[in-house]
Amino acid sequence: xxxxxxxxxxxxxxxxxxxxxxxxxxxxxxxxxxxxxxxxxxxxxxxxxxxxxxxxxxxxxxxxxxxxxxxxxxxxxxxxxxxxxxxxxxxxxxxxxxxxxxxxxxxxxx
Numbered sequence: 001x002x003x004x005x006x007x008x009x010x011x012x013x014x015x016x017x018x019x020x021x022x023x024x025x026x027x028x029x030x031x032x033x034x035x036x037x038x039x040x041x042x043x044x045x046x047x048x049x050x051x052x053x054x055x056x057x058x059x060x061x062x063x064x065x066x067x068x069x070x071x072x073x074x075x076x077x078x079x080x081x082x083x084x085x086x087x088x089x090x091x092x093x094x095x096x097x098x099x100x101x102x103x104x105x106x107x108x109x110x
Contacts, residue, residue: 036105039098046094053087 004011026045033041064076 039101039105042094043098046091050091057084 029045030038030041060080064080
């Protein structure tokens with residue numbers, strides 16, 4: 001199996017294409033539901049995504065903790081923690097936006 005990190009430019013290109021595809025898929029789903037269901041549908045999808053992220057996060061940290069102590073932990077751990085923090089910040093922003101959207105539409109708070 002080829003190492004996907006062997007060509008970072010190709011990997012970034014693939015991720016960008018997947019981003020566009022997922023954005024289009026979400027737009028298609030949202031176009032088929034009533035506007036008042038948008039916030040709920042986005043929250044449901046975000047829960048699924050968060051679950052997938054947390055599983056990958058646990059796996060990566062497990063793999064990192066299994067490495068020998070001299071295996072560049074500092075060089076790997078810093079960026080990995082930054083990625084996790086960015087994910088958490090984006091999740092917080094999403095939740096805040098959805099709560100405000102629900103409140104603006106006359107919905108209930110969480």
